[in-house]
Amino acid sequence: MSGDGQGKRHWFDDEAGPVVRPYAMTRGRTTSPAQHRLDLIAVVVTEPHAYDPEADQTLSPEHVDIVGLCRDAPQSVAELAAELDLPIGVVRVLIGDLVDEEMVHVTRPVPPAELPDESILRDVINGLRAL
Amino acid sequence: MIFGRSERGKPPVEPVTLKILVAGGFGVGKTTLVGAVSEIKPLRTEEVLTEAGRPIDDTSGVEGKHTTTVAMDFGRITLREDLVLYLFGTPGQDRFWFLWDELATGSLGAVVLADTRRLEDCFAAVDYFERRSIPFVVGVNCFEGAARYPADDVRQALDLDPGVPVVLCDARDRETVKEVLIRVVQHAMAHAADRRQAVTT
């Protein structure tokens, strides 16, 4: 999942009118080519060497938050958006940046049809019963 | 959500993640259901929509596009440290179908919540999951004051395939909601087994 870096300066069309505030955070980008439509339940994991994201001047506070949250416990894209109270699209772009910077990696979810066996689903049932 | 800081040197656990969709008409109890079994959080997506309500990519023309915020219900159920189930309550309006496409992809299955006083409100959702062969369960949310119909009547009224489970529930009640979710997973297992059979015979 190495970002090709292409389109990193993918500016939103100026004529698109006023940019919604959160998109200022992403420098107006609404998509990140390398991470196009990251699955909402894909899991973001902080790389062990990304210990001091604040030192990186190019990162916004939101980038730093993501690195911090996913170091404590890997989290899904949806969870990060809910936790940071940012729209999903914004979070996707921010994650794309962090992947390009090799500060996090993203593990795509296994589609249920490709689960190796039924035992995971049995575990889900047992887990729900035990709730 | 409280997580301990992972010990140094020990790589954090990357959980297996699964998702179940919760669909159904306006005001049928989707948010209530998600909240009954999980810590619920609103999730926002901002989409640049065409007039037709489909998202467009930002390199295409700018005429007539506007950004819409769509909110979804989002819940997390931690089954084990390494196994997490997410619930997504889908927005009901038709113009947000594109969001369903994204949510439905890779989902384990779905709950279609129904209110017997206005069953027709869930036709669209039933249709949607049938067409895409996504395993789903119909949860009949039992509101007070609504007549109780046997599950079979609901099945008939919705013209469901015989294999589709119909479960009576109360979206406010954790135990019945757990039961609905368990039925979704069981149905998904049966569905997967059928598919394997179809491939091998």
Ligand SMILES: Nc1nc2c(ncn2[C@@H]2O[C@H](COP(=O)(O)OP(=O)(O)OP(=O)(O)O)[C@@H](O)[C@H]2O)c(=O)[nH]1
């Ligand atoms: N009596 C009763 N009331 C319920 C039940 N489920 C939901 N309600 C109530 O019905 C109302 C609507 O429930 P919601 O969970 O907000 O429904 P929703 O499907 O999320 O609604 P929208 O997001 O607006 O489409 C709330 O006032 C709930 O308290 C139920 O099983 N029994």
Ligand SMILES: [Mg+2]
């Ligand atoms: Mg709701």
